[in-house]
Amino acid sequence: MNRNTLITEVGEWLIDQALAQPNIVDLFSQTCFRLTAAGVPLSRCRLMWPTLHPLFQAETVLWNRGKDTIFEQFAHQDSVSDEWLRSPMNFVLENGLNTLRRNLDGPNKMMDFEILEELAEEGHTDYLLIATAFNETQVRNTRMEGGILVMWSSDRPGGFSDDDLAALKKIQRRFAAACKNVVQHRIARNVTETYLGRQAGREVLDGAIKLGDGRETKAIVWYSDMRRSTELADTMSPEDFLGLLNDYFECTAGPTIEFNGEVLDFIGDAVLAIFPFEDEVGKVEAIHNATMAMQKTLQCAKDTNERRKTEGLTPFDFGIGLNIGEVMFGNIGVASRLSFSVIGPTINEVERIETLTKAVDAQALATKEIAAVTPEDWTSIGEFQLKGVAGKTELFAFNEVQATIAEPVTEAGEKAMMMN
Numbered sequence: 001m002n003r004n005t006l007i008t009e010v011g012e013w014l015i016d017q018a019l020a021q022p023n024i025v026d027l028f029s030q031t032c033f034r035l036t037a038a039g040v041p042l043s044r045c046r047l048m049w050p051t052l053h054p055l056f057q058a059e060t061v062l063w064n065r066g067k068d069t070i071f072e073q074f075a076h077q078d079s080v081s082d083e084w085l086r087s088p089m090n091f092v093l094e095n096g097l098n099t100l101r102r103n104l105d106g107p108n109k110m111m112d113f114e115i116l117e118e119l120a121e122e123g124h125t126d127y128l129l130i131a132t133a134f135n136e137t138q139v140r141n142t143r144m145e146g147g148i149l150v151m152w153s154s155d156r157p158g159g160f161s162d163d164d165l166a167a168l169k170k171i172q173r174r175f176a177a178a179c180k181n182v183v184q185h186r187i188a189r190n191v192t193e194t195y196l197g198r199q200a201g202r203e204v205l206d207g208a209i210k211l212g213d214g215r216e217t218k219a220i221v222w223y224s225d226m227r228r229s230t231e232l233a234d235t236m237s238p239e240d241f242l243g244l245l246n247d248y249f250e251c252t253a254g255p256t257i258e259f260n261g262e263v264l265d266f267i268g269d270a271v272l273a274i275f276p277f278e279d280e281v282g283k284v285e286a287i288h289n290a291t292m293a294m295q296k297t298l299q300c301a302k303d304t305n306e307r308r309k310t311e312g313l314t315p316f317d318f319g320i321g322l323n324i325g326e327v328m329f330g331n332i333g334v335a336s337r338l339s340f341s342v343i344g345p346t347i348n349e350v351e352r353i354e355t356l357t358k359a360v361d362a363q364a365l366a367t368k369e370i371a372a373v374t375p376e377d378w379t380s381i382g383e384f385q386l387k388g389v390a391g392k393t394e395l396f397a398f399n400e401v402q403a404t405i406a407e408p409v410t411e412a413g414e415k416a417m418m419m420n
Helices: 005-020 025-037 087-094 114-123 162-196 198-205 229-235 240-258 280-310 345-359 410-418
Strands: 044-050 057-066 070-077 098-104 125-135 147-154 212-227 262-267 270-277 317-335 337-343 365-366 376-383 393-398
Touching: 005 025, 005 162, 005 376, 025 044, 025 057, 025 337, 044 162, 044 270, 070 147, 087 125, 087 147, 098 393, 125 162, 147 162, 212 240, 212 345, 229 317, 240 270, 240 317, 270 280, 270 317, 280 317, 280 393, 317 393, 345 365, 345 393
Parallel strands: 317 365
Antiparallel strands: 044 057, 044 147, 057 070, 098 125, 125 147, 212 270, 212 317, 262 270, 317 337, 365 393, 376 393
């Protein structure tokens, strides 16, 4: 089988991948491997693309022949780094180029970028950078708004042949088509999970997008609300109040997500979250994770408020309520404007429970079923009549001093907890 046929087969395989939903790390690794098998002398290759993510600006995959493929994410920065400004990637985008070729040895050697010196020292002999936009208007202002950059390197003496270069340019377009599907799906998932939460975002992407789509689920429900928020909003500058809110949300919503909770809504200065479960083992895990998230929240708030006081900033205070029960998890609103959230008596009750934290001078309150899993962490404070709830509810205050922060429960941990 001649080489052109092998390259064509790689292209056909990439078309199949464009119709699927492959892992982008595996996609790039397999592409490099198949090209090498077809006779293209690849030694080191990097794929880079911009993303839409609250934490990261770009993502890359690095392939080195004979080594593990590495996936990396680059955080947002307030200013463009000198390293990026001196890079061949920036040069290509800034000048509206599609390709950049550099020989790294021999009479045509050209080392006008720092990364090329590093590649030459590692034994690479040739470098080809190809930029492919997902549409012709998306390369502008020194950045690619939608598309990929691929850096192909070789360590063969003499570098890439003309046939190698033609094969890489041919394959790049098909590879970009496969990447477009994967990258856009990743971005859609990032956006939905950022604004809706992990589980809600996945359900929406899986088709739960009509009014009324949803299901009942059992869950630990978390509700935290900041105290004196109206007073603080009236007396602080908008910038200072926004900073306080973000510090508060970092301490309340951050640990909830870390311990496998699902933050469903920021209701003004309140956080509504759930820890779903299906069976008894899952219930113990959910209660454990909610309790540990709560303790980490309290520690974070303590540390953050100490820092804020040191910096001359206003501290914040809040209460937490935990409840357990069935909730309706799904789309509410109107057909053209939906919110994916939870509703039901359990939600109403947890809001009433949190409201009592200030009245009984407790940082956090929970119902009996939650406190029973780790009774050493809770103290009963009596039965209370919750507004709109039939009968009285026994509530338990959290013993901050006695509890210790743990890690989220693992499968082995679940079994051990159920046996004890």
